[in-house]
Amino acid sequence: NVTFRKALASSVDRRTILDNVAELPWRTTATGVIPPEIAGYQGDAVGYPFDVTVAQGFLASYMAEAGIDDAGDIVVELWYNKGGANQEILEAVEAMWEENLGIDVRTVNVEWATYLDTLEGCNAIGGGGF
Numbered sequence: 001n002v003t004f005r006k007a008l009a010s011s012v013d014r015r016t017i018l019d020n021v022a023e024l025p026w027r028t029t030a031t032g033v034i035p036p037e038i039a040g041y042q043g044d045a046v047g048y049p050f051d052v053t054v055a056q057g058f059l060a061s062y063m064a065e066a067g068i069d070d071a072g073d074i075v076v077e078l079w080y081n082k083g084g085a086n087q088e089i090l091e092a093v094e095a096m097w098e099e100n101l102g103i104d105v106r107t108v109n110v111e112w113a114t115y116l117d118t119l120e121g122c123n124a125i126g127g128g129g130f
Helices: 002-010 014-021 052-066 086-101 112-120
Strands: 075-081 104-110
Touching: 002 052, 002 086, 014 086, 052 086, 075 086, 075 112, 086 104, 104 112
Parallel strands: 075 104
Antiparallel strands: none
16 A cells, blocks of 8 residues: 555654664665665655654554555565665564554564575565665
8 A cells, every 4th residue: 555655654754764773874865666776866856755744644544545444454565685784674674663653563583595595476565665
């Protein structure tokens, strides 16, 4: 659901992740799919900047449309592959989604091959897809 994905995107504080989790404070935050360091970056013209109020509005719209009364009834599995800073970053995203939206988020750490097989079947929100 597009509205639910907008809620997820708007509730992630990318600046906090870069500064405090990934420890890359010199990096520019990206709100879209293409990061600032890659050709084709569109700046603030695309994407959803961090705004909890906006995120909660998107979530409320999604819940009304889906007939969901309690955000805690929404369960999201956030899959990521082992290695690097993935665990720390995805645990930060998990905490932000739970705190800012009140949804139930479960991180799932798997081997690379399993991760690829799962994403190929479009069965999960991957670490690169938040």
